[in-house]
Amino acid sequence: MVKLQLPLIVLLLDVSLNYLSAHLVYKYCPDKLLAALWLVGLIKFPVLGTVSLRLRDTPWMSSYHIYIFTMCLSQPLYQTLRLISHSPELPKSFQHNLQSHLIVFLACMLWDLLLPHIFPKKNAKQEDNESKRRRENFFRLLKYSKPDWLQLSGAFIFLTLALIGEMFIPYYMGRVIDILSTKYSESIFLEAILFMAIFSITSSFFAGSRGGLFMFSHSSLTQRLRIFLFRSLVQQEIAFFETTKTGDITSRLSQDTSRVSRAIAANVNIILRTLVKCIGVYSFMFSLSWQLTLLTFISAPFTWITQKVYNSYHQELVQKVQDSIARSSDLAKEMIESVRTVYSFAAEEEEAKRYEKSLQETHELQTRRDFVRALYLLVIRLINLSTQVALLYCGQQLIHSGYITTGKMVSFILYQMESGDYIRTLVHMLSEVTHSAGAGHKVFHYLDREPLVSNKGNLCPNNLRGKVEFKNVTFSYPSRPDVPALQNISFKLPPGSVTALVGPSGGGKTTCVSLLERFYEPQVGDILLDEIPLQEYTHQYLHSKVALVAQEPVLFAGTIRENIGYGIQDIPEKQLKEAARKAKADAFITEMEKDYDTDVGDSGAQLSAGQKQRVALARALARKPKLLILDEASSCLDAETEHEIQQSLQTIPGLSLLIIAHRLRTVQKADNILVLEGGNLVQQGTHEELVKEEGVYKRLLHGHLLQNGDQ
Numbered sequence: 028m029v030k031l032q033l034p035l036i037v038l039l040l041d042v043s044l045n046y047l048s049a050h051l052v053y054k055y056c057p058d059k060l061l062a063a064l065w066l067v068g069l070i071k072f073p074v075l076g077t078v079s080l081r082l083r084d085t086p087w088m089s090s091y092h093i094y095i096f097t098m099c100l101s102q103p104l105y106q107t108l109r110l111i112s113h114s115p116e117l118p119k120s121f122q123h124n125l126q127s128h129l130i131v132f133l134a135c136m137l138w139d140l141l142l143p144h145i146f147p148k149k150n151a152k153q154e155d156n157e158s159k160r161r162r163e164n165f166f167r168l169l170k171y172s173k174p175d176w177l178q179l180s181g182a183f184i185f186l187t188l189a190l191i192g193e194m195f196i197p198y199y200m201g202r203v204i205d206i207l208s209t210k211y212s213e214s215i216f217l218e219a220i221l222f223m224a225i226f227s228i229t230s231s232f233f234a235g236s237r238g239g240l241f242m243f244s245h246s247s248l249t250q251r252l253r254i255f256l257f258r259s260l261v262q263q264e265i266a267f268f269e270t271t272k273t274g275d276i277t278s279r280l281s282q283d284t285s286r287v288s289r290a291i292a293a294n295v296n297i298i299l300r301t302l303v304k305c306i307g308v309y310s311f312m313f314s315l316s317w318q319l320t321l322l323t324f325i326s327a328p329f330t331w332i333t334q335k336v337y338n339s340y341h342q343e344l345v346q347k348v349q350d351s352i353a354r355s356s357d358l359a360k361e362m363i364e365s366v367r368t369v370y371s372f373a374a375e376e377e378e379a380k381r382y383e384k385s386l387q388e389t390h391e392l393q394t395r396r397d398f399v400r401a402l403y404l405l406v407i408r409l410i411n412l413s414t415q416v417a418l419l420y421c422g423q424q425l426i427h428s429g430y431i432t433t434g435k436m437v438s439f440i441l442y443q444m445e446s447g448d449y450i451r452t453l454v455h456m457l458s459e460v461t462h463s464a465g466a467g468h469k470v471f472h473y474l475d476r477e478p479l480v481s482n483k484g485n486l487c488p489n490n491l492r493g494k495v496e497f498k499n500v501t502f503s504y505p506s507r508p509d510v511p512a513l514q515n516i517s518f519k520l521p522p523g524s525v526t527a528l529v530g531p532s533g534g535g536k537t538t539c540v541s542l543l544e545r546f547y548e549p550q551v552g553d554i555l556l557d558e559i560p561l562q563e564y565t566h567q568y569l570h571s572k573v574a575l576v577a578q579e580p581v582l583f584a585g586t587i588r589e590n591i592g593y594g595i596q597d598i599p600e601k602q603l604k605e606a607a608r609k610a611k612a613d614a615f616i617t618e619m620e621k622d623y624d625t626d627v628g629d630s631g632a633q634l635s636a637g638q639k640q641r642v643a644l645a646r647a648l649a650r651k652p653k654l655l656i657l658d659e660a661s662s663c664l665d666a667e668t669e670h671e672i673q674q675s676l677q678t679i680p681g682l683s684l685l686i687i688a689h690r691l692r693t694v695q696k697a698d699n700i701l702v703l704e705g706g707n708l709v710q711q712g713t714h715e716e717l718v719k720e721e722g723v724y725k726r727l728l729h730g731h732l733l734q735n736g737d738q
């Protein structure tokens with residue numbers, strides 16, 4: 028009950044104020060009654076509006092602003108109506124006044140009780156934070172639009188010129204009707220037609236130029252945002268991509284950037300155009316008939332409220348539909364990418380059902396969205412129809428009593444029809460701008476994200492020996508922080524040596540490689556290259572000196588030449604071919620129809636697994652590394668080719684090799700073998716030393732985990 032005190036006090040105050048002001052004015056200056064009522068209404072509106080803001084979170088009272096809005100306008104509108112229909116009467120009695128206020132007040136409470144059940148609402152604090160964030164995003168977007176200021180200024184000038192032209196067209200239409208229905212004069216008629224044509228042609232030209240320039244700014248802002256965003260994304264650490272869905276990232280890049288930039292160019296274009304048109308149309312309407320203009324205000328609050336309610340729920344549903352569509356296309360993409368697996372498990376029907384379920388969800392959301400839209404259109408049409416009936420009725424009275432001509436009435440109706448559209452567009456676009464700027468939050472979130480593994484090192488020495496050292500390294504993956512993948516690991520890779528990493532599956536071999544590549548950063552300990560921590564070297568330098576060939580190397584769509592030279596600008600032909608020769612790829616490449624210019628297909632699909640591994644090895648060698656990491660990189664090669672490659676690699680002076688392999692022949696020749704189990708370094712030494720010890724290595728040999736070379 029306490030919560031109702033303030034609204035009730037305001038209600039009583041408002042009723043008394045209405046009653047008093049109307050009586051005073053009627054008593055002392057009855058001829059100014061209407062003007063005074065409008066004045067009181069307009070003064071009350073901001074004052075009571077501010078009070079209503081404080082009541083937003085009060086249960087039952089969040090629609091109090093509707094009440095305030097209605098009450099501020101009801102008195103002046105009522106009197107305007109009476110005046111137009113020529114039946115002036117005393118302001119209503121205090122009881123009448125109180126009754127009408129109470130009815131609206133109770134209606135608002137009922138609305139508030141029902142509304143949360145139909146559509147859940149956010150609280151005021153959340154809304155305040157969101158609108159603050161949207162404002163900030165909007166200004167940030169403005170900054171990004173700076174380079175387009177010339178086009179935007181041009182667009183604003185054309186916008187104004189187009190509007191001036193458009194504004195006069197209905198006016199001249201009315202004039203033509205008046206000329207035709209009264210005393211016809213050819214010269215005046217031709218003059219009106221001529222002006223109408225001039226305004227139509229010039230405004231069309233200006234409107235076209237305006238639209239073109241706005242669209243230009245829109246697409247250039249979208250492009251700029253996409254470039255910035257992409258740049259920021261590719262600098263993120265690997266863990267970011269493991270924990271963020273691909274669909275999320277691509278939709279930020281494609282849809283959100285476009286939506287956000289629309290907030291500036293396209294939407295501001297529409298808002299300004301509509302706002303100026305609204306002002307212009309209402310000025311014309313006032314000049315034609317101020318009485319009828321005031322009458323049209325009856326529909327304004329209803330249109331405004333309907334549009335606002337519709338916007339918030341429609342926007343939410345639109346977002347849900349978009350997310351659902353993105354999920355369906357992710358599903359389809361995943362199926363196409365893994366079509367071989369689907370085929371080999373005969374899971375076609377299952378996949379089809381999964382896709383159907385996802386589409387069904389989209390369909391249901393779309394139906395809800397369309398239902399909300401249909402309801403909205405119905406309400407808007409009813410409001411429009413009622414206004415037009417009231418207008419025609421009062422207009423007929425005004426024509427009858429000689430206040431306006433038929434032509435002016437036609438002009439007025441034409442303007443009025445436009446004005447309704449403008450108010451709706453204005454409310455819709457204002458919310459669209461804030462929502463678009465809201466989508467900016469997601470874009471800016473990625474744009475501002477600092478990678479957790481920083482690439483800010485600045486060391487790139489001319490000489491590097493290539494000595495690597497793991498010093499008490501402990502590491503857990505960010506997605507599983509409580510499970511250590513490596514525990515207190517220490518080892519050294521001397522320059523020019525061959526080291527093998529072996530151990531049962533899940534032992535931590537690939538994790539060591541990932542840390543060396545700086546995909547992640549260890550939580551404890553250091554990884555040193557020539558006694559200096561890896562993070563001190565520049566990103567480019569480190570990855571030219573430490574190269575990785577993974578078990579399933581990724582090739583990019585393009586030629587073999589492009590794949591081998593990937594990441595190296597203008598690689599000399601000699602360097603390219605030398606790398607291919609050392610990787611034993613030269614022979615099969617030269618046998619191909621287009622030699623090094625042969626296309627490898629999507630992800631290298633047109634090459635065999637062994638050929639892909641050799642191209643990937645050539646790609647690593649092309650950058651002349653000091654440490655080459657081979658993570659089961661020759662698993663798809665026959666023993667002979669693998670042996671040839673090993674021999675060829677040993678001829679490269681100063682190259683250290685870190686090999687993860689399951690073949691005994693590869694491992695046993697290593698200078699040092701590191702045995703990892705459960706994230707711990709459990710043994711190390713040469714093959715000869717390790718076979719003498721009882722331990723994991725021997726177990727692996729007996730368990731055939733380390734296969735013989737020819738197997």
Ligand SMILES: Nc1ncnc2c1ncn2[C@@H]1O[C@H](COP(=O)(O)OP(=O)(O)OP(=O)(O)O)[C@@H](O)[C@H]1O
Nearest residue numbers: 269504506507512531532533534535536537538539
């Ligand atoms: N991206 C990841 N996120 C979370 N945990 C991971 C990730 N990659 C590996 N792990 C976990 O870390 C541990 C070590 O994995 P790692 O891939 O280093 O083993 P491995 O010795 O290379 O195994 P394999 O011989 O099977 O390739 C495992 O328990 C694994 O489940």
